[in-house]
Structure formats: structure tokens, C-alpha cells
Amino acid sequence: MNDKHKNFDAEKLNRRKDRFSGYRYCPYCGKTLKEEHLDGQTRLACGEQDCDFVFYQNPIPAAGAVIVEDDRILMVKRAHPPRIGWWCFPAGFMEWREHPTQTAVREVREETGLEVKLTSFFEVYSGTDDPRNNAVLMLYLAEVVGGELKAADDALEVAWFSFDNLPEKIAFESHIQALADYQERFR
Ligand SMILES: [Zn+2]
Structure with missing residues (x-):
């Protein structure tokens, strides 16, 4: 296997994928994202009052x-x-x-x-x-x-x-x- 691929860990990536792709911080304001129930789905959203970022995880x-x-x-x-x-x-x-x-x-x-x-x-x-x-x-x-x-x-x-x-x-x-x-x- 090519050396640069030695850190590819499929199980770890699968777990990350199933946990909002590992996203933790708002890309707009940098605050911690929180789980919210929106449109019948659990999503990550920014809790800041003046920030409306929601992480829509799409294929x-x-x-x-x-x-x-x-x-x-x-x-x-x-x-x-x-x-x-x-x-x-x-x-x-x-x-x-x-x-x-x-x-x-x-x-x-x-x-x-x-x-x-x-x-x-x-x-x-x-x-x-x-x-x-x-x-x-x-x-x-x-x-x-x-x-x-x-x-x-x-x-x-x-x-x-x-x-x-x-x-x-x-x-x-x-x-x-x-x-x-x-x-x-x-x-
Ligand atoms: Zn934000």
C-alpha cells in the first residue's frame, strides 16, 4: 500500500460519517454546533442568536x-x-x-x-x-x-x-x- 494512505481508517471514517461527518464548529462564527430536531431530523445547528447556520448533511x-x-x-x-x-x-x-x-x-x-x-x-x-x-x-x-x-x-x-x-x-x-x-x- 502507498505510504501516504497508511492513515486511512475506514472504520473510523464510517463512525465519523454517521456522526455529522465529524463537524463540531460553526463555519460562520466558530461556536460549537448543537444537535437540534429540525424538519423531523436530528441536525447540527449553531446555537448563537445572530447566526443561522444549520449543517444539512447531504450525499x-x-x-x-x-x-x-x-x-x-x-x-x-x-x-x-x-x-x-x-x-x-x-x-x-x-x-x-x-x-x-x-x-x-x-x-x-x-x-x-x-x-x-x-x-x-x-x-x-x-x-x-x-x-x-x-x-x-x-x-x-x-x-x-x-x-x-x-x-x-x-x-x-x-x-x-x-x-x-x-x-x-x-x-x-x-x-x-x-x-x-x-x-x-x-x-
Ligand atoms: Zn454560527
């Missing part, structure tokens, strides 16, 4: 691509935690001003070296098994229009897999479900 949107060519599917092997060495679709978290379609195209480029054109929306998934954060994953169908296949950025390896020889270690439940959904719909 983080992510996007990626399902790329199939000659009945083989493109997967990337993860270079960073969680689940280094496990396989997943090229995908990643959205940047602030991106549309998810831009995220999907960018992530494919960054992780695989390929330029893709999105051909249609595929499916949306709720991801709850990443210890860092919960996610909403939007997957698009895409086809390769350029570039050169090369593992880059967050990927240790990039490879095409035939559907009867998929990798055993798929990193996230949502990606496992997407593989099953794709095969049910298109094969």
Missing part, C-alpha cells in the same frame, strides 16, 4: 460512465482508498460548477486517457458504503471517440472485461448493481 453527487465496446466493459482499478486495488466504473465527485455530464466526461479522461461522448443517461444510484461520504451516483452510457487508453490519476490499471470474466473485487455496491442492471437491460 455528494458523483457521475461516471458505462463504456462497452465489442461486448466488453471498461473498468478502472482504484489507486486510492477506499478499496485500493478493487475495480469500479470510471467515476468521481462533481466539481462545484459542473453538470454531471461534464463530470462523467472529465473523470473518464482523467482516469483512462480516453475521450468519450455520452450517448444516454443510464441510471442513478445511492451509494452508502464509501466511508468518506454518502453519494448519489449518476451513470451515463458512453462511447469512445478519441484518446489513448492509459491508467492515470486515480487508477492503477484500466482494462476491458468480457461479461463472463468480470473482476471479482468491485469496489462499491452501486457499481455491482450497475453491472447487473446493464446486463439485464442490454444483453
Whole structure:
């Protein structure tokens, strides 16, 4: 394992995630946040009278691509935690001003070296098994229009897999479900 990942502790992160992501202080005024019952949920809110900060803990949107060519599917092997060495679709978290379609195209480029054109929306998934954060994953169908296949950025390896020889270690439940959904719909 890469030395810089030695402090990644999935159990600790999971506990933190389930406790308001570990947030303790108001980002506006710096006072201690307190649990309050708001909109039927327990939330963290700033107790200061002239501060209205409430921490709404939301899943983080992510996007990626399902790329199939000659009945083989493109997967990337993860270079960073969680689940280094496990396989997943090229995908990643959205940047602030991106549309998810831009995220999907960018992530494919960054992780695989390929330029893709999105051909249609595929499916949306709720991801709850990443210890860092919960996610909403939007997957698009895409086809390769350029570039050169090369593992880059967050990927240790990039490879095409035939559907009867998929990798055993798929990193996230949502990606496992997407593989099953794709095969049910298109094969
Ligand atoms: Zn405050």
C-alpha cells in the first residue's frame, strides 16, 4: 500500500460519517454546533442568536460512465482508498460548477486517457458504503471517440472485461448493481 494512505481508517471514517461527518464548529462564527430536531431530523445547528447556520448533511453527487465496446466493459482499478486495488466504473465527485455530464466526461479522461461522448443517461444510484461520504451516483452510457487508453490519476490499471470474466473485487455496491442492471437491460 502507498505510504501516504497508511492513515486511512475506514472504520473510523464510517463512525465519523454517521456522526455529522465529524463537524463540531460553526463555519460562520466558530461556536460549537448543537444537535437540534429540525424538519423531523436530528441536525447540527449553531446555537448563537445572530447566526443561522444549520449543517444539512447531504450525499455528494458523483457521475461516471458505462463504456462497452465489442461486448466488453471498461473498468478502472482504484489507486486510492477506499478499496485500493478493487475495480469500479470510471467515476468521481462533481466539481462545484459542473453538470454531471461534464463530470462523467472529465473523470473518464482523467482516469483512462480516453475521450468519450455520452450517448444516454443510464441510471442513478445511492451509494452508502464509501466511508468518506454518502453519494448519489449518476451513470451515463458512453462511447469512445478519441484518446489513448492509459491508467492515470486515480487508477492503477484500466482494462476491458468480457461479461463472463468480470473482476471479482468491485469496489462499491452501486457499481455491482450497475453491472447487473446493464446486463439485464442490454444483453
Ligand atoms: Zn454560527
